[in-house]
Amino acid sequence: MRALTWQKKGEVAIEEVADPVVEHPTDAVVRLTSTALCGSDLHLYTVLAPYLSKGDILGHEGLGVVESVGDAVSHVAPGDRVVIPFNISCGTCRMCRAGLQSQCETTQVTAEGKGAALFGYTRLYGAVPGCQAERVRVPHADYGLVKLADDAPDEHYLYLSDILPTAWQAVQYAGIEPGSTAAIIGLGPVGQLAAACAQHLGAGKVIGVDLVPERLARAAARGVHTIDVNQVKDVASAVHDLTDGRGADGVVDAVGMEAHGNPIAHAAISATSSMPAPLARAATERFGIDRLSALHTAIASTRRGGTVSISGVYGGMADPMPMMQMFDKQLTVRMGQANVRRWTDELHGLLANGADPFGVDDLRTHRLPLSEAPAAYEMFQKKQDGCIKVVFDPTS
Structure with missing residues (x-):
């Protein structure tokens, strides 16, 4: 079959690879009809290159049709149309029962000290072949696969694999409720959906921050108060101006390590990821830093006693943080990979029968x-x- 494979930093390619097969009773093989490119994939393209090997199959957002299943898979059958959550979870361990499927104790990559295995996302998360391919083997399909309720177009349900649950969790973690003021830092796909989730949950005002005209225009057309980083020098002050000088009740950092605004950090990260892989991994794990402009903006934009929710991926181990400001403002900070399977049934229901909130x-x-x-x-x-x-x- 054809699959998109990682070749080296900044280079991916389509290659012929072996077809996946059912290896365990809880496996399924899915023929993909749609797969997506996620902002997190860009980290593989550059920053996380030291943790990839040539030929790794990328991608973690997928929707398709079941081709074969193991003996322990009973809720789906060949011919069923399904969405594939990006984190691989068993559904029965303590973490899964607690709604923390991204920390699944069955698939945790303990050798690397990481949480649940992920599709197409480096050796840190199990080096599981990803979804940017014609077919994919789905471990723990007995729990993970989400059977679709109707024949809506692929893209109506595709984002249940990652970015919609990620956005929903981010807004839930930010404590957004009716009447709240929400600020979304970064209006890429997750940020766009986070703004919509905040609106759906009844936020009184949603503020979106970005620097790309098309992203800003789309958010504004959907009723978001937008701040253009190209035009505003102090984003946090602009957020305060829009919130009676108080700051937003909850702020979502939907950017992560790809943030603009710190050329020194960018140069350091680029240099590290260009080292020979063993040296790059050692440097990242001991001294790695991220571009933190989005996160620092989120912290500064949050009201006293408010909540910062981090959905953008970070990978630094020595990131400088404004602890005095965070402590003085009595902030709550929540973060982490989306616990996709925790949210899919609820979100699937909200999308059923053509609904598109x-x-x-x-x-x-x-x-x-x-x-x-x-x-x-x-x-x-x-x-x-x-x-x-x-x-x-x-x-x-």
């Missing part, structure tokens, strides 16, 4: 054949051609 049906800006994935990575990273969300068709 989150704007999923017009989020995608590009649908491309899988063969064009290498060019799409570059386009998405450079924010070219009005790109907000890319979906690949593995059948073409």
Whole structure:
């Protein structure tokens, strides 16, 4: 089959690889009809390169049709249309029962000291072949696979695999409730959906921060008060101005380590990821830093006693944090990988029968054949051609 594989820092390619097969009773093989490019994939393209090996299959957002199942899989059968949550969880361990599927004790990558295994996301998370391919083997399919209720277009349900549960969890973690003021730092796909989730939960005002015109325009058209980083020098002051001088009740950092605004950190990260892999891994794990402009903006934009929710991925081990400010403001900080399976049933119900409270049906800006994935990575990273969300068709 064809799959998108990692080659080296800044280079991916379509290759012929072996077809996946059922290996365990809880496995399934899914023929993918849609898969997506996520902002987290850009970390693999650059920063996390030392943790990849040539030929690794990328991608963790997938929807398709079941082709085969193991003997222990009973809730889906060949021919069923399913969404594949990006984290691999068993559903029975203590963490899964507590709604922390991203920390699943059955699939935890203990050798690396990390949480649950993820599709297509480095040796740190199990080096599990990903979803930017024609087919994928799904471990723990007996729990993980989400059977779809109707025949809506793929993209109506595709984002249940990652970015919609990620956005929903981020807003839940931010404590948004009716009448709250929410600020979303970063209006990429997760940020767009986080703004919509905050609106759905009854936020009195939703503020969105970004620097890409197309992202700002889409959010504004959906009723978000937007702040253009290109035009505003002090984003936190602008947020305070929009909230009676108080700051937002809950702020979501939907950017993570790819933030703009710190050229020194960018240079250090680039240099580290360009080292030979063993040296790069050692440097990252001991001295690694992130570009923290988005997170520091989130902290400064939050009201006293408010909550900062971090959904953007960070990987630094020596990040400087404004602890005096955080302590003095009595902030609550919540973060982590989305516990996808915790939220999918609820979100699936909200999308059933064609309902679209989150704007999923017009989020995608590009649908491309899988063969064009290498060019799409570059386009998405450079924010070219009005790109907000890319979906690949593995059948073409």
